[in-house]
Amino acid sequence: MGEAGMTRQIEEKRAEFLRRAGQAFERMFGADGQNGLVTFAEREERACEVGDELTRWLMTEHLSLDPAGGRSIEAICPLCGGPARYESAAQAEGELREFQTRRGKVEYRRAAARCPRCRKIFFPA
Numbered sequence: 001m002g003e004a005g006m007t008r009q010i011e012e013k014r015a016e017f018l019r020r021a022g023q024a025f026e027r028m029f030g031a032d033g034q035n036g037l038v039t040f041a042e043r044e045e046r047a048c049e050v051g052d053e054l055t056r057w058l059m060t061e062h063l064s065l066d067p068a069g070g071r072s073i074e075a076i077c078p079l080c081g082g083p084a085r086y087e088s089a090a091q092a093e094g095e096l097r098e099f100q101t102r103r104g105k106v107e108y109r110r111a112a113a114r115c116p117r118c119r120k121i122f123f124p125a
């Protein structure tokens, strides 16, 4: 992906984040500043719920921009033992992974690595 493509992608994510943050604000404050939340426990529950959703979204989207899925960019080919490279997130075959964060589970697609000699595609452990 070119630099311009990445810039556009990040701006789209920023817009999506701000839209979601606006929804989170609405679910907390509504039109009257209270949104039916009365007790301390209700306010805490709602604030944590909308905050956790934003946190999981940030994790998921951040991982989606990393072709190695949060792992080292280096991979070793299981056939020849040589260095292999991750495909770019856009073109690669993906493997759906689940990850437990402190704010709940997130899913992300981890890209495959390809050995330039063997042409083998694999998912490093």
Ligand SMILES: [Zn+2]
Residues within 6 Å of the ligand: 077, 078, 079, 080, 081, 082, 115, 116, 117, 118, 119, 120
């Ligand atoms: Zn190889």
